Amino acid sequence: MRHRVLKYKLNRTTSHRKALLNNMALSLIKHEQINTTLAKAKNLRPFVEKIITLAKKGDLASRRKALSILKNKKITEKLFTNIVKRYETRKGGYVRILKNGFRYGDMAPLAV
Numbered sequence: 001m002r003h004r005v006l007k008y009k010l011n012r013t014t015s016h017r018k019a020l021l022n023n024m025a026l027s028l029i030k031h032e033q034i035n036t037t038l039a040k041a042k043n044l045r046p047f048v049e050k051i052i053t054l055a056k057k058g059d060l061a062s063r064r065k066a067l068s069i070l071k072n073k074k075i076t077e078k079l080f081t082n083i084v085k086r087y088e089t090r091k092g093g094y095v096r097i098l099k100n101g102f103r104y105g106d107m108a109p110l111a112v
Contacts, residue, residue, distance in 0.1 A: 008043045021047050022071070028095075029075050029083065033112060035100065041111040045095045052094045055084045 010017055024044050027034050029051075036044070051069060054062045058080065067076045087094050100110040 006043070008039050010039060010043060022069070025051065026070060026072055026075055029070070029079050032083075035110060035112055037103070038097070038099065038109040038111045041097045045097060049092065049094050051079070052083065052087060053092075055079045056087065058084070 006017075010020070012020065020040070021044060024034065024036065024040065025048050028044065028048055051066055054066050063076070063080060066079065067073065070076050070079075098112045100112045102108065103110055
């Protein structure tokens, strides 16, 4: 049975994959748009959407939990003040993935 198995391993160890997702989530919240491969984008979407849902609660426990995940006070503050206001009425689907052609070197599918 494949209970709670990640969609993509991204050819990395668990610790490397967690660090990658964490850094990509920080960049996405900071810049509000990033260019990456399609597989990484699809793996990042549920990770970020859970953090945004946490931020929508807005209580102290949610703030601490988000800070423990993101490990950056400034970005967590931006998430809880600016970004959450956009998604107050929306129940999910905060991140949209747009396909963006193929990478020149290895023809990997890119996404925004």
